[in-house]
Amino acid sequence: MTRTGRVVIIGAGPGDPGLITARGLRALGEADVVVYDRNVERLLRFAPPHAERIAAGAPAERDTAQDAISMLLAEKAREGSIVARLKWGDPFVFDSGAKEAMFLYEQRIPFEIVPGVPAAVATPAYAGVPVTYPGAGDAFVLLRGQEHPADPVPPIAWTALAGLEGTITSFVTGAAASTVLQQLLDHGTPPDTPAAFITDGTLPTQHTLTGSIATMIASVAAVDSGPGLLVVGKAAGLREHLRWFDDRPLFGRRIVVTRSPEQAPELADALEALGAQAVQAPTLRIVPPEDPEAIDRAAAAVADYDWVVFGSAGAATRFLTALTRGPLDLRALGRVRICAVGPSTADRLASAGIRPDATAAETGVEHVLEALAPFGRLDGQRVLVVRPDVLRDMLAGALARVGADVSELIAYQTEPVPPDAPTVQELYRELLDGRIDAVTFTSPSALRRFAAMIGEEQAADLLNTTTVVTIGPVTAAAARELGIDAPIVPDRYTVAGLVQALVATLGRSRSGRD
Incomplete structure (x- = not known):
């Protein structure tokens, strides 16, 4: 059918x-x-x-x-x-x-x-401009502006419009906004009436120009960044009291996120919540492993292991998905001890209701062995290591040398983004032009792939023109090996810690209002 x-x-x-x-x-x-x-x-x-x-x-x-x-x-x-x-x-x-x-x-x-x-309501709100307010008039007018930049401003009964007590909004270019303001002024609107012109409304690139209609006529005419929302009325004068969106600590900052598209949202969303523009520049693409059914087999037999070591948040997510789509559920982990490699992996497990028994501070073998040490000898213990292919396989060998019976599971594979990809070329130009405020790295492998992606010879020079923030000391050491002068390391080696380090380094204060 x-x-x-x-x-x-x-x-x-x-x-x-x-x-x-x-x-x-x-x-x-x-x-x-x-x-x-x-x-x-x-x-x-x-x-x-x-x-x-x-x-x-x-x-x-x-x-x-x-x-x-x-x-x-x-x-x-x-x-x-x-x-x-x-x-x-x-x-x-x-x-x-x-x-x-x-x-x-x-x-x-x-x-x-x-x-x-509607943009006519949300855009002013993001600029701290209410479209209605007690004492600011009883009308809210949505004036048809320009559906195309070349269109003229539609004919309006300007005298009637100028006589209204309330708020007028219109989506227009800067030149057309100037025409609207001049018409309102010529037809009786008081020259000291507040006005605002907002471009890129509700985005990290939002910009707001304010003044009276008399002073704004010339200033908006000079705006050539494309159409924006014009707001005219007493309520527009409340912006300095009610602005919030462009008052956040990372507002307007362009910060590069080098994680894969699947893993990037955690960091990108956190940055954008603080006002930054997250420039996503993944250094790899995630593809299925060579044996896609291996993860289902391992999940079905998980109760046979004494330990499961999750090498990344993505590996943990894939394993738990495989576990719950099969005949079992999370109860199968009841007698199995869990080790998370890195706080981000621990956080991902916690979001699924699983508290790891051990958490390694970073990805290095020594960190994992240190996290497992309080639980006694591993002689004869069955250990399943679940990891992506990009993490080195040294951990399995190190665990075997201390007596563990180790099985490895590749949860997913990756492939590099080619240097000639359009997104890479654009990022290169932005770094060269100084339009990037910071670049973030959450693993040494991501940093090495980034260098290969934009060119080994120029990578350090380009990155030394901006702020580099790494998720922990191991990644910072890799950055210094590459020639990056002063990578920033957060106090806590998590995505949240990385974001806090960015705020401490790049953050705006309320006194820094523009």
Whole structure:
């Protein structure tokens, strides 16, 4: 029986991936095809890995392009696919979502609408500007601005608009914002009325310009960074009291995360929560091991071991997933002692409800043996070492030399990102231009791969132009061997400790407001 396809038109919000609604996130996670506006690309990480991804251009395309998008949605749905149409802001607020839905209705294609957080509300909130406030008027006006930078400002009854008591918002270029302010001034709006112009709203690159409409006419005209949200009204004057988003300690900092796409979110999310822009530059790609069924066999026999040593957080995640998808569950670990290599691995186990018996401070063999020492001799003990292929196999040999019966399991394999990859070339240019505030490394292997990726000869020179933060002493030693002058080492060798070290080094204080 042929599956009936459908289209879900999802409002993604104004930029911050965290502003998509729970219903929108669920619908995106069920999609077979994702047709997305280019400025919501950050949300593609929440789509299923198998989903086809199709870029649809700007949020509101010209008529010809818009017709092509509507036909594409219908075509994919007729093929039986669940199509997520991911749109910037809210699809029914000055957007083409209603036009696409009307086309689907005429074509008898099932569809649904998932509202999004409108940019006209969320962007001012991220700038510390409420769109309504007691005593700041009783009207909230969403003024159609420019769906394309070349469009003129739509004709408006300016005298009526200028006479309203309240807040006016409009998504326009800097030049058009200047025109709007001049029209309001010419038609009776008091010249000292507060105004704000916000570009890259809700993103780590957000910038807010404030003043009165009289002073802003010239200043916004000079803004050439693309469209932004213009806010006019008494409430705009509250920004200095209510700003929060751009007041966070790492706001605006561009920090490179070198972990794999699978492992990066823990660090990237922590950085972005403090205002940084996480520049993801994975040095490797994770691929299945040569024997993908080995992990299921080992999980099924886990009760036969005295110890399981997890070499990384990713290895722990894969093993526990294999354990619970088989006939057993976490109770199979009841009599098995657990050793976590590194605090991050311990944290990952703790999030699954498992408290490790031992935690090695870092990845070195000596750290693991030191963590196991309080539990007595390992003579005859059956030990399963679960690790990625990139970790050296010295641990198994060291455990065998002290009498343990050791089995090794490669939970996943990796392959390097090639130096000619577009993301690598772009990162090289950004380092060269001084546009990177810090680069983070969570293992010696990641540092060595990074050097190979951007070029062994120039790696140290480029990294010495910025701040390098390593997760622990072993990684710092590898950095010094490479020629990096002063890598920073956190007090606690975890992702959280690494983030704290970045805040201590690069953090802004409230007195540092711009």
